[in-house]
Amino acid sequence: MLLPLLLRECCSRHGLQVASSVRSCIRTPDWRELHSLRGPSLLRGQGRGPLDSFTEAFLLRRAPSRLHLQSRGAKGRKNYRQAQEEEWRQRNKTVLTYIAAAGVGMIGMAYAAVPLYRLYCQASGLGGTAVAGHDTEQVATMTPIKDRVIKVTFNADTHASMQWNFRPQQTEIYVVPGETALAFYKAFNPTDKPVIGISTYNVVPFDAGQYFNKIQCFCFEEQRLNPKEEVDMPVFFYIDPEFDEDPRMARVDTITLSYTFFEAKEGQQLPLPGYS
Amino acid sequence: MSTAMNFGSKSFRPRAPDKGAFPLDHFGECKAFKEKFMRCLRDNSHDNSKCRLQSKDYLECRMDKQLMAKEPLEKLGFKDLMDQPSTEKPETKPQG
Numbered sequence: 001m002l003l004p005l006l007l008r009e010c011c012s013r014h015g016l017q018v019a020s021s022v023r024s025c026i027r028t029p030d031w032r033e034l035h036s037l038r039g040p041s042l043l044r045g046q047g048r049g050p051l052d053s054f055t056e057a058f059l060l061r062r063a064p065s066r067l068h069l070q071s072r073g074a075k076g077r078k079n080y081r082q083a084q085e086e087e088w089r090q091r092n093k094t095v096l097t098y099i100a101a102a103g104v105g106m107i108g109m110a111y112a113a114v115p116l117y118r119l120y121c122q123a124s125g126l127g128g129t130a131v132a133g134h135d136t137e138q139v140a141t142m143t144p145i146k147d148r149v150i151k152v153t154f155n156a157d158t159h160a161s162m163q164w165n166f167r168p169q170q171t172e173i174y175v176v177p178g179e180t181a182l183a184f185y186k187a188f189n190p191t192d193k194p195v196i197g198i199s200t201y202n203v204v205p206f207d208a209g210q211y212f213n214k215i216q217c218f219c220f221e222e223q224r225l226n227p228k229e230e231v232d233m234p235v236f237f238y239i240d241p242e243f244d245e246d247p248r249m250a251r252v253d254t255i256t257l258s259y260t261f262f263e264a265k266e267g268q269q270l271p272l273p274g275y276s
Numbered sequence: 277m278s279t280a281m282n283f284g285s286k287s288f289r290p291r292a293p294d295k296g297a298f299p300l301d302h303f304g305e306c307k308a309f310k311e312k313f314m315r316c317l318r319d320n321s322h323d324n325s326k327c328r329l330q331s332k333d334y335l336e337c338r339m340d341k342q343l344m345a346k347e348p349l350e351k352l353g354f355k356d357l358m359d360q361p362s363t364e365k366p367e368t369k370p371q372g
Contacts, residue, residue, distance in 0.1 A: 139294075140350040144325075169314060174323045180353030181324040182331035184310060206288040214293040215352065216344070221297035231300050232310050236335070238353060 138240075139215065144179035145244045155258035156185055162263045163191050164225065169232070178241035180215065185233040185259060189225035196224045198264040204256045207248055211240040212255060222264050298344060305341045309334040332357050 152175055154168035169184040189195050199219045203209035218233040225231065235257070243249050301307070313334055316327040324331075332354045338344035349358055 139353045140355065142353070146325075170317055170322060172322055173317065174321075174325075176325065179325060179328070180331075182313065182334060184314065200290055202288055202290070204288075209288045214291070216295045216298050217293045218298050218300070219290075220292060223297075223300055225300075226302070229302065231302060232304075232307065233300070234298055234310075234334070236298075236352070 139180065139238065142178040142238075142241050145177045145241055147176075148244050149174050149176055150239060150243075150252070151254045152181070152183070153254060153256045154183060154185070155256055157258065157260040159260065159262045162195075162197060162261050164189055164195065164197060164261055166259070166261050175239060177211070177239040177243045180236065180238040183235045183237070183257075185218075185235065186230065187223075187225060187233055187261070188230040189227060192227045194224055194226050196222050196264045197261045198222055199259050199261045202258045202260070204258065205252060208243070208252050208255050211243040211246070211249070212257070213238055213240055219259065295345065295347075298338070301338075301341075301343055306334055306337040306343065309337045328354070328357060 151172050153172045154170065156166045156168050158164055158166050165186075165188040167186055169186050173181060173183055175181045187197070198221070201214075201217070201219050203212045215236045215238065217235040217237070223231075223233075237257075239255070309330070313327055313330040316330045317324075320326040332349065332352075335344065335352060335354075336349075339346045349355070
């Protein structure tokens with residue numbers, strides 16, 4: 001840093017320009033030379049001429065006038081370059097700040113997206129999630145829609161290693177939306193050991209699943225059957241009356257409820273589905 | 277639970293039942309009511325609307341035998357059946 005400074009001072013003293021790339025002195029005509037006197041006497045006498053007004057400007061904290069750039073040469077150019085670099089640095093800082101803010105904003109949006117998506121799914125009912133406003137009070141006030149009869153068929157499955165005999169007690173039942181219905185499954189444990197089972201269910205067609213509301217059933221909780229024991233397992237459900245108003249459900253006449261039993265280990269707890 | 281890997285179509289999400297799970301009827305205390313209900317279904321070609329009285333009776337039995345949390349019948353959707361007396365009951369039960 002110091003060398004160019006010295007170089008520039010030296011060259012300006014001699015009325016020479018510093019070619020910044022070459023770092024050597026190039027003689028360019030000083031305005032005083034051009035207009036009036038010539039010769040080294042001028043330079044010797046007024047060697048500090050070009051420097052004076054600049055130092056003055058610098059000391060008085062005035063930006064060096066661009067008019068003098070060509071003739072004022074080295075120092076002016078250095079200051080100009082410094083100003084430019086300063087400006088670039090400023091601009092870089094601004095850009096970096098914007099980029100950092102955008103990055104932090106992205107991370108924040110990623111975290112906020114989870115509850116927002118949940119709300120959106122509940123509002124729009126996408127993916128068969130529970131529609132917001134589905135409450136248990138609806139059961140007491142809903143009225144059956146008598147002209148829309150839906151056939152509900154039942155299916156029972158067990159996991160391969162589960163030895164229970166699990167089957168529905170009725171193949172189908174005809175219900176109307178808005179009316180509560182009862183259905184039974186039967187399970188028998190043919191083994192000599194108590195077996196604990198956990199079940200889950202499925203509703204086909206998937207879209208209709210959001211209208212299929214179970215008030216009480218036997219799913220998602222451990223059910224223990226003693227050896228050679230047979231029990232009746234009821235399912236108490238209803239189909240939401242809004243089923244009739246959904247245009248996508250206009251052609252749906254059959255809903256299949258399918259239960260699958262798995263063997264559970266002692267003390268195991270299935271997480272309840274949903275966003276609770 | 278959906279096993280298909282098609283992301284475009286919706287998949288099924290099971291939901292927990294509103295009132296939880298029924299305790300198992302290990303001793304068959306309400307088996308008689310269940311048989312009545314099943315017989316009604318078979319006689320009426322599996323029409324649920326015709327057998328609502330029997331299903332109400334079954335649920336009442338469950339509630340009496342502590343196999344189900346006691347609930348007013350309107351909450352179970354039996355508002356229209358509340359005025360009718362229960363059919364062929366050996367003992368009278370208070371309604372509502």
